[in-house]
Amino acid sequence: MALHKAVLYRNLPKILTNQSRHASLVPGEPDGPSIKTSSIPGPKSQKLIQELGKIQQSGSVAMFCDYDKSIGNYMVDVDDNVFLDVYSQIASIPVGYNHPGVLKLLTDPHNMRTIANRPALGVMPGADWPDKLKSVLLKVAPPGLDLVTTMMCGSCSNENAYKMMFMNYMKNQRGGEEFSQEDMDSCMMNKPPGAPKLSILSFKGAFHGRTLGVLSTTHSKAIHKLDVPAFDWPIASFPQYKYPLDQFKRENQQEDEKCLAEVEDLIVKYSKIAPVAGITIEPIQSEGGDNEASPEFFQKLQKITQKHGCNLLIDEVQTGCGSTGKMWCHEHFNLESPPDIVTFSKKMQLGGFYHSNQMMVQKAYRIFNTWLGDPGKLIILEGVVEAIKRDNLLQLVQDTGKVLRSGLDNLAQKYPQHIKDVRGRGTFLAFNAPNPAHRDRIVGNMKNEGVITAGCGETAIRLRPALIFQKHHADIFLGKLEKVLSQLK
Template sequence: MASVRAAGRLQPAARTALQAGISQQTRGYASLFAGEPSGPEIKTQIPGPKSQQAIKELDKVFDTRAVNMLADYTQSKGNYIVDPDGNVLLDVYAQIASIPVGYNNPTLAKAAQSPEMINSLINRPALGNFPSHDWAQILETGILSVAPKGLDQVFTATAGSDANECAFKAAFMYKAQQRRGGPDVEFTAEELSSCMNNSLPGASNLSILSFKSAFHGRLFGTLSTTRSKPIHKLDIPAFDWPQATFPLLKYPLEEHATENAKAEADALADVERLITTFPHPPAAVIVEPIQSEGGDNHASPAFFRGLRELTAKHDVLFIVDEVQTGIGATGKFWAHEHWDLPTPPDMVTFSKKAQTAGYYYGNPALRPNKPYRQFNTWMGDPARAILFRGIIDEVKRLNLVEHTAKTGDYLYAGIEKLAVKYPGQFKNLRGKGQGTFIAFDSPQRDAFLKKAKTVGVNIGGSGESAVRLRPMLIFDKVHADILLEAMEKIVKM
């Protein structure tokens, strides 16, 4: 049995109680991940002496000011992350929601050792010019096998910001093509010359509409749609693009139904106002199913259906950013499946748990009318596409989407009980029916996150006061019990 010590800060009696709880939970437990630790184990303060020395060495050549903790990935396994000092933490942050099926997953290790993977790694192709003979087969058996309904094509990319940025380009070229009269209409000499001077008519006056508190990336285009924190945007030139109000719901939802319905109606009215009056007309509206970095802000399926109707009404593309919400964490493979849309989004961007990136689309007109317009050297990475295929296989083999839905219900109910027992400590609990994509507001959020490490849990925050849960898809009820007991310890410390 793994022992749990809170970095030397918990009293002995508290340590004994937590150890006993974990012993009871793990007795007879068959993990989805064979051989993972049975619970957290804290041997030193975090960072400990070995981590401190390693961070000091790293800082000579790499900026370490954002380091959360140093990890030893050779020792990390399943739901548990290990540091150089041997501290074992239950990881419910999972590399900012990016680890789907556990550290050192044997299925992924097998995929990584395949001749197909080795060939992709040592002969990385410039996919636009020199795709491999089996690229279509890799896509069809992996990325496209889980494409959102109605979207049967993909543009592959490297990261989430890259995926969104390329989706923006596709939207701009599509809309300009419409204005021009269709894909067969040639560019004018004025368009060709003016774009080289970053001026009209060649340089479009179109925009992308995003929402307040949104996060879509840190590249130049995506940064102009990111509205979560000033530190991301400060000093960076930005486009004059519109931001609509995102409905900030009040909780519990059932007690504020009228107010929340009005907030969503007002937000939709704001979107329509901007679509119709903003001086730089939106080519697309981009939205996250759950505003993750901005504070885990939710809206109802009715709101998103209304958004889809508005974009269709005004001939504006609808981009759903599933970089953080995609692949199972909400109890659906894609979070927008919760909405029951009348027609699919025009594009769905993805990354993180896919371990690759890109955007799905269905309309062939979203392909630019000429080559090299949507292009870069790599255009994604076959090795990462193969890894995503392995992730998909593991998700299907273990039925992890349905598993996550059930585990999320169990975890949510446990936090609800804590919220009743400790008033004001777990405020605005949200994410019911959304798998393990759960969050709450803490009155001392940063202290909560820091204390979590002392009781053997790695957890993250978002927005100004939210504690967000981003466990892996193999997170089970036994891990939920460990987490719930740890959270109770934190608020009592």
């Protein structure tokens, strides 16, 4: 069936230019959501949640899904409810469910053997690995960053990127000298100078992952951090803007300046405690509430890192891979030079980071682990990148984004008691409810209407559709949202 669909699809190359209201990029999508059960999760999901609860903590599970039936932007659950998915598995599904291009690649015998025989990529990679890195990962690299290291997930991508910043910082400190015997002996016992007192500067509201290093730079929600020891590293304020942006230009500019001054103060303060080897920042703080900062903020932040000899890491785990209308969100910022490191995961299917030549670690086995990523995931990404290019998905994201944005702006004007502060880029959009309970009610009611969205931060609702989200999907979403808002008390 998968192959049949793929063939069908290839016979319709003009689908985008000659688009009827329901001509979906992924064939076979239903016309809209449909809800069969009186409550969600439905009875079959509830039973499975109980079953899972006997094996592991299942309190976060919303429902169980049928991924054989799910297609394109539509997710089907085990109770046969059909949802328009505007959350995409925490922003990690790039071209929808069962994309024919991806399924086709998975039937290829060489690709199947690549999945069956996952090698230790740092020791014995497969013959086509350099070519795949070039033809897939480097084909969509951020401008100016030609080197790439692959990992497994977002947390370990950031962890290893931090290590690269520490190593680069110490390389500069050491001025070309080799490691001393004291370095080598002391690091084995977790002591300086070999394990130096250095830090990564992060921002309030940031999310960079959940393993112990990156968790020390995550400050989005207490539940992520409670009871886990953390490094004493500097934490600066992230701009908190007033909306609409064009009415509060001066105030928001002052907010930028205040936060940048705090960054510089912290760098100076920590130079005596644990010098700042690098700054980590999201182009849009995602888990923390879809908090945005201006291009000027990022430009000036980069200048500060250069002035103080810190490295700059842009964490594009959630923002990367096209959903802001550019492949990488920081491309919107017109930085004078590329950031030192850009991390990715989620929609990219495997984790990793692009980095500049200067960041290259000179010795082997320093940034290393058994698998160093997964060639099987690069096969899926290959299908994703092909679809992005062939179907001009970045343009589609911009076009659909405009429809969503203006629809949300209208709803915010019509229902100011329910939603406000519409913001974002491309289809990576968000708005606020007046309070957390109100927000949760909107998300819940949307689910009952057959639309999956999600909260972030205190009061925000975030949109994370796949890149194949088209105008007619946006119309359905906006119609359902208006229905929910109009019925809210």
